[in-house]
Amino acid sequence: MSQNAPTDYNFRPKDCLLGAQMLFVAFGALVLVPLLTGLNANVALFTAGVGTLIFQVITRGKVPVFLASSFAFIAPIIYGVQQWGISGTMCGLFAAGLMYVIISFLIRIFGSDILHSILPPIVTGPVIMVIGLVLAPVAVHMASGRTGDGSAWLVPETTAFIIAGVSLAVTIIVSLLGKGIFKLIPILCGIAAGYFTSLILDVSGFTASTQAAFDPGSLQNWTGPALISMQKVAESPWFAIPSFTFPTWNLEAILFIVPVAIAPAIEHFGDVLAISGITGKDYVEDPGIKNTLLGDGIATSVAAFFGGPPNTTYSEVSGAVALTRSFNPAIMTWASIAAILLAFIGKLGGFLNTIPVPVMGGIMVLLFGAIAVIGINTLIKAGTDLMEPRNLAIVAIILVFGIGGMTFDLAVVKLGGIGLAGIIGVVLNLILPGKSAA
Numbered sequence: 001m002s003q004n005a006p007t008d009y010n011f012r013p014k015d016c017l018l019g020a021q022m023l024f025v026a027f028g029a030l031v032l033v034p035l036l037t038g039l040n041a042n043v044a045l046f047t048a049g050v051g052t053l054i055f056q057v058i059t060r061g062k063v064p065v066f067l068a069s070s071f072a073f074i075a076p077i078i079y080g081v082q083q084w085g086i087s088g089t090m091c092g093l094f095a096a097g098l099m100y101v102i103i104s105f106l107i108r109i110f111g112s113d114i115l116h117s118i119l120p121p122i123v124t125g126p127v128i129m130v131i132g133l134v135l136a137p138v139a140v141h142m143a144s145g146r147t148g149d150g151s152a153w154l155v156p157e158t159t160a161f162i163i164a165g166v167s168l169a170v171t172i173i174v175s176l177l178g179k180g181i182f183k184l185i186p187i188l189c190g191i192a193a194g195y196f197t198s199l200i201l202d203v204s205g206f207t208a209s210t211q212a213a214f215d216p217g218s219l220q221n222w223t224g225p226a227l228i229s230m231q232k233v234a235e236s237p238w239f240a241i242p243s244f245t246f247p248t249w250n251l252e253a254i255l256f257i258v259p260v261a262i263a264p265a266i267e268h269f270g271d272v273l274a275i276s277g278i279t280g281k282d283y284v285e286d287p288g289i290k291n292t293l294l295g296d297g298i299a300t301s302v303a304a305f306f307g308g309p310p311n312t313t314y315s316e317v318s319g320a321v322a323l324t325r326s327f328n329p330a331i332m333t334w335a336s337i338a339a340i341l342l343a344f345i346g347k348l349g350g351f352l353n354t355i356p357v358p359v360m361g362g363i364m365v366l367l368f369g370a371i372a373v374i375g376i377n378t379l380i381k382a383g384t385d386l387m388e389p390r391n392l393a394i395v396a397i398i399l400v401f402g403i404g405g406m407t408f409d410l411a412v413v414k415l416g417g418i419g420l421a422g423i424i425g426v427v428l429n430l431i432l433p434g435k436s437a438a
Contacts, residue, residue, distance in 0.1 A: 019338055029068065096258050156214040
């Protein structure tokens with residue numbers, strides 16, 4: 001590999017603005033996860049900053065990546081918060097981080113091939129598909145102006161479709177046609193466009209008139225004459241300690257969430273290979289995938305300890321590294337510092353809570369569909385023959401168990417959904433006779 005810019009760690013005050021720019025690139029996706037799952041956005045900023053610093057210590061400051069909210073865990077977090085509350089869900093997420101740590105030690109002992117034998121594409125592909133498809137109803141409900149479970153109206157349907165449509169369209173257009181920095185922040189652009197559209201609808205009187213004529217049918221009606229209220233911003237202090245939530249023991253949450261970690265653990269390899277290709281340094285060898293995964297795992301457990309979403313390496317930031325040729329890993333230290341400082345600005349959290357639900361719904365339609373497509377692409381890239389009886393059985397059972405909501409009550413604990421689908425996939429791959437999994 002060849003390199004065209006310095007890749008050694010060099011912490012310099014003059015790089016602080018570059019670091020802030022990297023955080024800006026990650027910001028939309030970073031806060032999207034807590035906004036969708038009910039977690040605290042300021043806590044997510046704090047844990048992203050702390051998690052990246054932990055990763056840098058473990059990898060000896062060699063890899064220029066930024067760690068922040070993982071999309072792979074959105075579905076289990078939404079389900080977990082409804083079932084066990086935030087603190088119980090954090091127990092499962094803490095354990096997921098420890099699973100990364102265990103996998104990193106297995107790689108240290110047996111080499112990276114151990115992952116490919118236990119978690120081949122025939123398992124990870126459909127599990128990723130389940131993660132995206134399980135969330136499809138939530139996306140549709142929110143894009144149409146309802147709560148995530150569809151039980152109540154938050155915004156009249158006509159108004160919601162306009163806002164969600166603008167958010168979705170702008171996100172797609174920017175991702176396809178955006179140049180330079182804009183191509184790296186399609187989600188942020190979509191959120192901004194949806195928010196601006198909401199303001200226009202409020203100021204023009206469209207929101208109030210539509211709400212006055214709205215018929216909620218049999219559902220609860222929580223709609224209002226305005227989409228955006230700055231009351232939460234006014235009530236929030238300028239500076240405040242983030243609302244940390246610490247884990248409480250919950251075995252069900254652990255068994256439900258931990259299997260979800262198998263998909264992002266595999267994706268971690270791709271992320272490290274991507275940043276290696278960008279900088280011209282082989283990070284798979286030095287500091288080694290065993291150490292990058294260890295850093296990701298400990299960062300995820302620490303994030304869960306404080307009530308934040310699991311961490312993962314951000315491809316948007318890797319794209320920004322490629323665009324700016326900023327290969328110095330210390331720039332990510334500055335991005336981490338900026339994230340931690342922003343976490344203590346209370347009014348930022350208040351402002352993020354003013355974003356109307358359909359804005360996020362429009363983004364979710366694309367996001368959750370994209371997750372499912374990534375799962376399909378995983379199978380295609382591996383050249384998996386889905387008509388081969390063994391492969392057909394594994395994929396079919398994972399999809400039906402995961403999407404259908406199959407549960408097993410084992411007296412002490414209940415297994416179900418994505419977690420059960422992941423466990424079943426691993427077991428079937430190990431015990432079913434036939435050709436080796438693709």
